[in-house]
Amino acid sequence: MHRYPRWPIHLILVIVSFVMLVPFYWVIKTSITGENIFNYPPSLWPVDPQPFFYVDAWYAIPFPRFFLNSVIVAGMAIVANLIINAAAGFALTKSFPGKRWMILLLLACMMIPFHATIIPAYLITAQLGLLNTHLGLALPAFSHIICIFLFKASFDAIPPSLIQAAKIDGVPEWQILLKIMLPLAKPAVATNIILSFIWSWNDFLWPLIIVRDVEMQTLPLGLSTFLAYFEDTTGSLYAFCVMVLAPGLLVFFLAQKQFIEGLTSGARKG
Amino acid sequence: MEDWKGWLLNRVTITFGLIAVVVIAWNLYVQAHDDGILEGQVVNEAGEPVAGAKVVLSERTIVSMTSIAETVTDADGRFHFEGHDRHALVLTAEMPDLARSARMEVQLYFKNQNRRLPSPIVLSGAA
Numbered sequence: 001m002h003r004y005p006r007w008p009i010h011l012i013l014v015i016v017s018f019v020m021l022v023p024f025y026w027v028i029k030t031s032i033t034g035e036n037i038f039n040y041p042p043s044l045w046p047v048d049p050q051p052f053f054y055v056d057a058w059y060a061i062p063f064p065r066f067f068l069n070s071v072i073v074a075g076m077a078i079v080a081n082l083i084i085n086a087a088a089g090f091a092l093t094k095s096f097p098g099k100r101w102m103i104l105l106l107l108a109c110m111m112i113p114f115h116a117t118i119i120p121a122y123l124i125t126a127q128l129g130l131l132n133t134h135l136g137l138a139l140p141a142f143s144h145i146i147c148i149f150l151f152k153a154s155f156d157a158i159p160p161s162l163i164q165a166a167k168i169d170g171v172p173e174w175q176i177l178l179k180i181m182l183p184l185a186k187p188a189v190a191t192n193i194i195l196s197f198i199w200s201w202n203d204f205l206w207p208l209i210i211v212r213d214v215e216m217q218t219l220p221l222g223l224s225t226f227l228a229y230f231e232d233t234t235g236s237l238y239a240f241c242v243m244v245l246a247p248g249l250l251v252f253f254l255a256q257k258q259f260i261e262g263l264t265s266g267a268r269k270g
Numbered sequence: 271m272e273d274w275k276g277w278l279l280n281r282v283t284i285t286f287g288l289i290a291v292v293v294i295a296w297n298l299y300v301q302a303h304d305d306g307i308l309e310g311q312v313v314n315e316a317g318e319p320v321a322g323a324k325v326v327l328s329e330r331t332i333v334s335m336t337s338i339a340e341t342v343t344d345a346d347g348r349f350h351f352e353g354h355d356r357h358a359l360v361l362t363a364e365m366p367d368l369a370r371s372a373r374m375e376v377q378l379y380f381k382n383q384n385r386r387l388p389s390p391i392v393l394s395g396a397a
Contacts, residue, residue: 050377051379052377052379055357055377055378055379055380056357056358059357059381250285254281254282254285255282
């Protein structure tokens, strides 16, 4: 029994959800009707919907190639994030000299925007000979400090007695991480996968800088090309937007529960 | 055994499995219907078939329209194109110096899709 009625909160949440979902609805509606966005009065419901604009967008640019590039880059980013962030998060659960400074340094680095480090990042990538390659595209997304802290918070919540028992049994550290910590930190793993996927998938600036060939472009870069070349293509343009957004939404919906758990696991006690 | 069930029967495997099935089914459908056959009929305003009308098939891109083939209708007013290899097409028909039709857009769901036009092309002003 609640002290206050819940319906006002639910009503506000419904209104806020509606406001946040309207742009998505509008994009999807325009992608199947091709209605000019400057039409007045705009129609609220789709008039004469059809999927042809998706076909048009598919053939207007090399969509499968861009999609493959995005998948490869996102896949590399996910794997690297899981390995590097889990290892770093595990290390931060240990006691070692300068741990406090290390955490402060990581927190300080979080405050430096990527745009401020983009020139050194470019020069390093060029020195490594990775310009215009999938590895070069994925390299800056190999680790995110916020994800390291997500793993740390998740590992901190695991009872130390479990780790001590494993140590007494002679289990090496890397096996403790792999076989004990990670299976118990599934929400953190899911959150890492989702965040690294979405950030890598939506990244525009870095690919714009290091990609030279059309064949190496990712989907957000393809979207900007589409915008630049074909201005009067409302339906196809919006269809392309949906095609770019859909994989990210799918991954989010598939791991939604773990994602929320992962984000909140460090925020509560017990 | 239970482990395998867990791996196979979870929402991730099922979702991506269903996507894979849809993609395979779609590609099989495309393979079976991609001869680029486009058929239809030309009629006059009274709905009677027009023989000997010139039908022009054009490709509509986002920025232009290019003629790619033309043919002449038979005694029943029917026409037939094959192997057009496009997905956005425009058809026009005319009887030189007599009548001309409005542009008819043909939107296909994949390149070279076989399609029989559901409604005829109407020549306006034909005798």
